[in-house]
Amino acid sequence: MPSFEMMLEQILLGKGSGVSEPLSGALKRTYGRQLLTLSLESIHGPFFTTGSADVPPSDGERNFNALPSLTGGPKNEKRFFFTMSDRRWEVLSAFTLTTSPFFTTLTLDISDPASAPIRSRLFKLADYFTVQCRKLLQGYCDAVFRQQPTSGQPADQFGIEKSILRKIIDFSAHVHCAVLLDEDGFIIHTEGSSGSVDELGGALARLFYRSNHEIARLDCADCHAVTIADQEYTIRIGRLAGTSLAFAVSVEGPHATSFAHFLHKVASEALTDHAWRTGQLWGVAVAELPEPARIRESWFSPPRLLPHGKFVGKKGGKSFHAANCQILAKTDPSLLQWFKSRAIAIENGLRPCGACNP
Amino acid sequence: MTDQKTCEYIVTNAGSVEAAIIISGSGLPLAWHTARDTAVDEVSSISAGLLAIARELHLFDTTSNASMIFETAFGAIIIRTIDADSLLVLCLLNGYSFLTINRLLQKVYPNESDVHQ
Known part of the structure; x- marks a missing residue:
């Protein structure tokens, strides 16, 4: 199996890929020196970058914030995020793989990207780059998941x-x-x-x-x-x-x-x-892990009960509480009993907690 | 920028950072800022414990520009060397971006190279 770098090279340079016009060729022919960078990134950093060293890397937080608008449309709709800074235009696209977002970016030095033909061409190239990167990473993931013992060899x-x-x-x-x-x-x-x-x-x-x-x-x-x-x-x-x-x-x-x-x-x-x-x-x-009874939401706030019902009481206790009440937050989960409704809790002889007033 | 200003700058400019703490090599908090105005003693103590384990196992050299990230279900603790005598501890909530944190740290410590690239 060729490495990630080799396969990406095939996309960019068309080496042995059978692509009639490799991406780098198409971009060079269309924009020449105007193409500044081409990159593939995840939220943890770049996978691949090329181009001018003086171009700052794309803004990770902005990419992350743009994600819902990039991936939230209808399945077949291609979406791009188009921004300009320092007379440079950046075309950002995204795809999700193994529940993680990946971003592709083309940075170009174009005076008038609002022109319809230029924009159309740009989007086509950005789309091509995104689709090829997604195929490349998806193909790799599929290969990892499709593992079978090699036939013809002693079973390992x-x-x-x-x-x-x-x-x-x-x-x-x-x-x-x-x-x-x-x-x-x-x-x-x-x-x-x-x-x-x-x-x-x-x-x-x-x-x-x-x-x-x-x-x-x-x-x-x-x-x-x-x-x-x-x-x-x-x-x-x-x-x-x-x-x-x-x-x-x-x-x-x-x-x-x-x-x-x-x-x-x-x-x-x-x-x-x-x-x-x-x-x-x-x-x-492999063992089924027990579902946690309490969860934490912050480094500085106390844990809270993970609700198994809307109301909770302590076995043998006299009152019941709302699921997020902190009074029972540190109680041993095995000592808790959960109720689907307020009426059921009252039927069990419990009275509402004075603090959370469920 | 003073240590205190550095902590305030990081918490203010990254929404997912709950706390920024600068600790000594022995785990003593030297400066800190939290989003919720809470005590950082427990987190500092835990960070010092994590640091001690990594040092004992010769996995973390505090004299070089390195970082350790401990991830939990709700967030992560990043411990990053500043110099031979001090470390930066960041308490992050889920939804953080390593890219964003790195670029923020590059602004705060511009002479350091990017450990995460």
């Missing part, structure tokens, strides 16, 4: 898990390693370059699981993932839902953070999907 008990990790490594030459770890910090399986992975993987797992204990000091706070980023590399580790296992990926190079987030998400989803279908992951049984 953990062949699917191994091939998912191998696909993560194949994404780019910048991906250093993909590691499956248990909760004691032992490496279960590694793909990619080895070297110091054994030591690093163990340390990562210990950081992840000990971080959970540290963060759990805030009631109802549970650490899902840890990312360590340096100027040269990004490592991301997170728990695989329903298992005691964790997955880590290490990426080097200029776009390490966005790559690490994307690859970690794709691999985690593929591994947990496989786990739920087969009932196990690398021999470890």
Whole structure:
């Protein structure tokens, strides 16, 4: 499977893609030096950028805010966000993949983009770039999820898990390693370059699981993932839902953070999907996680009850409360009883709480 | 910009940041600003604990320009080195953009290179 960089090169330069007019050629022919940059970004950073170094990167927060208007239209409607600053025009488009938004941007130096023919041509090129990027990333995700043990070879008990990790490594030459770890910090399986992975993987797992204990000091706070980023590399580790296992990926190079987030998400989803279908992951049984009874909405506000009804009371207590009343927020969830209506609570002999007055 | 002004600037200019805290290498809060005017002792203590674990495991070098991000269901804690003696802790709610946070930090600390690119 060719790497992400190779496939993107096919789109941009038409190398072996069979595209009659590659994107870079079309843009160059139409706009020449007016094309300043071309980029593909996620909310965690760029995947690919090209063009003038003096053009500032696109505004992440503005892109994020524009997302509803970019993706909220009818399914077949193409939407673009068209802005101008410093006499430069930016055409922004977006697509959603694995529930994450991705943005493509073309920055051009055009004096009159309001002209209908120029705008039409611009939108066509932006659309082409967006569609090709989406196809590229979607194709990669599909390949990761469609893992089957290789036919004609002896059945490998953990062949699917191994091939998912191998696909993560194949994404780019910048991906250093993909590691499956248990909760004691032992490496279960590694793909990619080895070297110091054994030591690093163990340390990562210990950081992840000990971080959970540290963060759990805030009631109802549970650490899902840890990312360590340096100027040269990004490592991301997170728990695989329903298992005691964790997955880590290490990426080097200029776009390490966005790559690490994307690859970690794709691999985690593929591994947990496989786990739920087969009932196990690398021999470890999958367990249905209990639904949390309380949730937290802020680092500085107390946790609140997750409603299982509109009204709640303490077993053996004399009053009932609204689901968001803080009086029972720290009560052991097993001691609570929920009521669908006020009338049912009163029928059970309870009186309304004086504080929340349900 | 003073440490206090830096914290205020970050919280004011990024809607998803609940608190910005500058802590010493030992976890002592040196300056802070919160969106809700709340105490930061508990979060500072937790951040110091996280930092200590990462250092003990030789995963985080506070003398280099690096950051750690701890994600939960409702938000994230970012711990980022400022210099050898101090670190910036950001408490974020869900919906934050790493790009936005990075670009904000580039304005605050313009001499640093972008750790997230």
